[in-house]
Amino acid sequence: xxxxxxxxxxxxxxxxxxxxxxxxxxGMFARKAFLYAVDDISFSVQRGETLAIVGESGxxxxxxxxxxxxxxxxxxGKVQLGEHDFLNLRDEALRKARAKVQFIFQDPYASLNPRLxxxxxxREPLDSLDVGLPSKRQKIVDNLFKAVGLRPExxxxxxxxxSGGQRQRIGIARALSTQPELVICDxxxxxxxxxxxxxxxxLLRRLQKEMGLTYLFISHDLGVVQHMxxxxxxxxxxxxxEHADRKSLFNNPLHPxxxxxxxxxxxxxxxRREATKxxxxxxxxxxxxxxxxxxxxANRCPVAQPICREKEPPLRAIQPSHTVACHLVDDxxxxxLN
Amino acid sequence: MTALLxxxxxxxxxxxxxxxxxxxxxxxxxxxxxxxxxxxxxxGCGKSMTALAIMGLLPEKVxxxxxxxxxxxxxxxxxxxxxxxxxxxxxDISMIFQEPMTxxxxxxxxxxxxxxxxxxxxxxxxxxxxxxxxxxxxxxxIPNPSARVNxxxxxxSGGQRQRVMIAIALACEPKIxxxxxxxxxxxxxxxxxxxxxxxxxxxxTGTATILITHDMGAVxxxxxxxxxxxxxRKAEDGPVExxxxxxxxxxxxGLIACVPHLMASLSDDxxxxxxxxxxxxxxxxxxxxxxxxxxxxxxxxAQCRSQRPPEMPFANGQNSACWQAADL
Numbered sequence: 001x002x003x004x005x006x007x008x009x010x011x012x013x014x015x016x017x018x019x020x021x022x023x024x025x026x027g028m029f030a031r032k033a034f035l036y037a038v039d040d041i042s043f044s045v046q047r048g049e050t051l052a053i054v055g056e057s058g059x060x061x062x063x064x065x066x067x068x069x070x071x072x073x074x075x076x077g078k079v080q081l082g083e084h085d086f087l088n089l090r091d092e093a094l095r096k097a098r099a100k101v102q103f104i105f106q107d108p109y110a111s112l113n114p115r116l117x118x119x120x121x122x123r124e125p126l127d128s129l130d131v132g133l134p135s136k137r138q139k140i141v142d143n144l145f146k147a148v149g150l151r152p153e154x155x156x157x158x159x160x161x162x163s164g165g166q167r168q169r170i171g172i173a174r175a176l177s178t179q180p181e182l183v184i185c186d187x188x189x190x191x192x193x194x195x196x197x198x199x200x201x202x203l204l205r206r207l208q209k210e211m212g213l214t215y216l217f218i219s220h221d222l223g224v225v226q227h228m229x230x231x232x233x234x235x236x237x238x239x240x241x242e243h244a245d246r247k248s249l250f251n252n253p254l255h256p257x258x259x260x261x262x263x264x265x266x267x268x269x270x271x272r273r274e275a276t277k278x279x280x281x282x283x284x285x286x287x288x289x290x291x292x293x294x295x296x297x298a299n300r301c302p303v304a305q306p307i308c309r310e311k312e313p314p315l316r317a318i319q320p321s322h323t324v325a326c327h328l329v330d331d332x333x334x335x336x337l338n
Numbered sequence: 339m340t341a342l343l344x345x346x347x348x349x350x351x352x353x354x355x356x357x358x359x360x361x362x363x364x365x366x367x368x369x370x371x372x373x374x375x376x377x378x379x380x381x382g383c384g385k386s387m388t389a390l391a392i393m394g395l396l397p398e399k400v401x402x403x404x405x406x407x408x409x410x411x412x413x414x415x416x417x418x419x420x421x422x423x424x425x426x427x428x429x430d431i432s433m434i435f436q437e438p439m440t441x442x443x444x445x446x447x448x449x450x451x452x453x454x455x456x457x458x459x460x461x462x463x464x465x466x467x468x469x470x471x472x473x474x475x476x477x478x479x480i481p482n483p484s485a486r487v488n489x490x491x492x493x494x495s496g497g498q499r500q501r502v503m504i505a506i507a508l509a510c511e512p513k514i515x516x517x518x519x520x521x522x523x524x525x526x527x528x529x530x531x532x533x534x535x536x537x538x539x540x541x542x543t544g545t546a547t548i549l550i551t552h553d554m555g556a557v558x559x560x561x562x563x564x565x566x567x568x569x570x571r572k573a574e575d576g577p578v579e580x581x582x583x584x585x586x587x588x589x590x591x592g593l594i595a596c597v598p599h600l601m602a603s604l605s606d607d608x609x610x611x612x613x614x615x616x617x618x619x620x621x622x623x624x625x626x627x628x629x630x631x632x633x634x635x636x637x638x639x640a641q642c643r644s645q646r647p648p649e650m651p652f653a654n655g656q657n658s659a660c661w662q663a664a665d666l
Contacts, residue, residue: 056525057496163617193380193618194552198596198611205610220525223555227598227608250604264530266555268582268594271602273559280534281527283481284495 010044011214012051012068012182017041017077019060019067023289035289037063039238040077042315045182045231050208050215052225054261055235058288061218064235065184068216069101070094082181099129099178106187108167112159119145119155122173131178144173147210148203165196172203176211186218201227222265226250231321234258237285237296240315244322254324254335257281257297279337295327303328303336340412341368342513342546343392348406350384350391352621353399359621360404361387363570369514374540374547376561376578378554378593382618384570385550389516392548393433394423411513429459432507436519438499442491448475448502449487455509474505478535497528504535511543518550533560554594558582566590569619569630572649576656586650586658586666588635589614629661637662 019038025031038060045051053061066072068079070087079086084097102125105111112121119141126137145155148169159167168188175183185204189197201224207213219225225232232249234242234257242255253259260279267273281300286292292299298308307327315325318333328336350362362384369375377385390396392408394415408415410431415423435441443451452474453467462470468487475483478501491499500520507515517536521529537560540547549560557564557578565575566589574587585591595612616634623630627646632638641661650663660666 056527165617194593195380195596195614196617198613199615201598202610202613205608222526223598223600226600226604227611247604247606250600260527262600264526265600266529266533266553266559267600268554268558269599269601270558270579270583272600275602278530280530282531284497284528 009047011047011082012216013044013078013080014064014068015042015078015080017064017067017079018075019063019072020075025289033289036238036291037288038067038074041233041235041238041240043233043240043243045214045216047181047214048208048212049230050217050228052217052219052229052232053235054219054222054225054232056220056261056285058237058285059235060238061235062186065103065186065216065218068182069103069184070098071103095129099125099131100181102175102178102180102183104168104171104175104183104185104188107191108164108171109159109191111171112167114159116158117155118150118157118159118162118170121159121170122155122177125174125178129178140177141173144177147176147207148173149199163196164192165199168192168196168200169203172200172207176207176213179211180213182214182216184216184218187220188217189224190219190221197224204228222262234261237288237291239296239325241297241326242322242324243315244319244324248319248322252322252333252335254318254322254329254333255297255326256301256303256328256335256337259335259337260302295325341409342371342411343367343369344407344409345388345392346407346409348388348391348408349404350387350396350401351404352387352397352401354621356622360625361401361570361621362391363625365406365570365572367565367572367575369546369548371513371546372540372544373563374549374561376549376551376557376564377567378551378557378564379567379573380552380593380618382569383567385567386518387570388567389433389518389548389550392514392516393427393431394418394420395427425459428455428507428512429510430512431514431516432510432512433516433518434500434503434507434520436522438496438503438523439491441503442499444491447488447490448494452487452502452506452509455506459510470509471505474509475502477508477539478502478505479531496524497531500524500528500532501535504532504539508539508543508545512545514546514548515540516548516550519552520549521556522551522553529556536560554582554597555599566593570624571630572657572659573631574656574658574660576652576654580654580656584656586652586656586663587631587660588637588662588666589631590658591666592634629659 018040020034020036023033023035025033055061067074089097122141189200229246231245233240236257242258260281263276263279294309295313298304313325313327315323317323345367348365351358352361403416449471452471456462456467472483472487480486521532561578564578566573568589573589592614596614629642629647632642647659647661649657649659651657
């Protein structure tokens with residue numbers, strides 16, 4: 001029984017996470033202003049699963065991921081990682097726990113030190129976080145190179161001697177070196193050529209199965225997300241507007257923004273093109289420094305009502321695994337667009 | 339009907355450290371008035387190079403048209419001098435680029451940048467050009483155009499900047515618009531807006547569009563015909579629907595299958611994506627008498643490695659440069 005409960009417990013549980021940045025505005029005596037890049041969001045990821053955070057640029061998805069990894073400071077909120085209260089760890093305890101959260105970055109050209117050989121790049125986290133015995137580290141590096149599909153002799157090469165896809169493999173090997181439980185993939189394939197994307201996506205899924213990894217997967221590409229995730233959180237202007245398991249979100253999107261986002265994706269599938277009615281959302285998101293009072297999507301929403309401009313909609317559960325922040329979704333889970 | 343643009347046996351050579359490489363190798367294509375033609379392929383396959391050649395903007399001293407013709411309205415652009423090309427560029431053929439951030443001049447207002455084109459090509463007075471600029475901003479659906487015309491590029495969002503680029507490109511009602519990855523840097527909802535805009539404006543003005551992209555979904559939504567480029571050569575071309583439904587070249591097939599597309603119905607099982615192993619060959623191998631895709635193709639045989647496949651025409655308008663096209 002205890003065993004079972006343990007299995008069910010999420011690996012990552014973020015609660016009321018908030019990240020704000022001070023912004024300069026006006027003169028010396030101007031009121032201090034903040035941009036809430038991530039505004040009171042909560043999400044959890046089950047062990048061995050993938051949660052995708054989707055949203056457009058500026059929606060706060062990367063900032064949320066950075067805050068989870070403590071690469072930017074959270075202003076408020078809690079991040080529970082396994083048994084650790086991750087945001088409140090200090091010193092040695094933090095260093096130990098950091099090994100459990102690793103990052104795969106978007107740009108494989110910018111995220112590898114050009115002056116280090118591939119083997120040194122992959123080994124670096126082991127040394128800096130002091131994982132395992134130094135004498136065993138080379139063996140770990142050897143195994144990682146094999147796991148990500150690079151040849152042993154390539155360990156001696158420098159980043160510029162690799163192609164984009166191979167560099168991303170090095171980035172993945174580096175992220176896996178400390179045997180993390182949670183791997184945060186921030187747009188891991190969007191800088192790669194289409195044909196290479198498939199290789200990296202297949203590799204990530206294979207590694208997840210083999211090593212039981214948990215992914216927090218940040219992407220703006222809904223096709224990729226659909227292929228990779230078990231559940232999805234949709235962000236808009238720092239807020240999660242919808243959070244659901246994969247099937248519910250893609251087959252039955254409830255928030256008008258989610259519907260608009262999905263309908264905007266061009267598809268090669270003729271059936272989908274014919275079945276999808278394009279939901280146009282005009283204009284751009286409002287000023288994030290001074291967000292509107294009610295629902296942040298109201299000024300672009302095709303079905304907005306007066307209440308939407310007045311009151312901020314809370315996230316509420318329509319199904320156990322499907323929550324949405326929209327006044328107009330009824331309790332039976334009817335999208336306001338239908 | 340004669341084609342608006344007719345490229346015949348075009349060969350473009352690029353001088354590199356390793357010698358001269360044909361980055362475009364025997365390419366022929368036709369573009370009719372009002373139609374949208376799409377170029378697809380990975381980076382380094384010659385999509386943008388073709389566009390630059392049509393615009394007469396090949397990198398100086400490095401790239402040159404070695405043979406072939408580019409006939410625009412019957413005039414061979416490969417023989418036109420710089421003055422004539424300047425007349426055509428921006429007026430008859432114009433181009434929008436991937437990065438709306440870097441294609442606009444940061445120290446001029448957008449109104450000045452749109453008006454510049456009109457004054458240069460249409461000899462409008464400053465005042466007339468300015469009011470036309472405002473109209474154009476309205477046409478590309480920028481709200482409150484009479485105020486925004488005084489904005490600098492940094493005051494606009496990425497999508498708005500790309501709209502300004504479109505306004506500049508369409509200012510002189512060109513016959514051909516070349517859009518080189520126009521939405522790659524933009525979000526999908528903005529991409530959808532830009533595509534709608536391009537489609538509507540194309541319909542209104544009868545401008546023919548060449549859309550360069552790597553996104554098969556975008557091709558399916560936007561274009562009537564497509565050309566799949568690989569290593570400087572045409573791998574396959576034909577009507578979009580036919581090519582996507584039934585690709586006749588293994589490269590086209592791979593390009594479609596390697597991307598996880600949103601489909602009408604979502605399946606529970608997620609099979610591994612089809613991988614096109616390897617990468618585009620380096621410039622050194624361009625121009626070889628062989629199928630350049632052979633090293634990445636699981637159907638390749640001795641003939642593929644030793645002889646360049648000719649273009650095989652099919653009854654439905656598809657052409658495929660693959661020795662085994664008929665069996666696919």
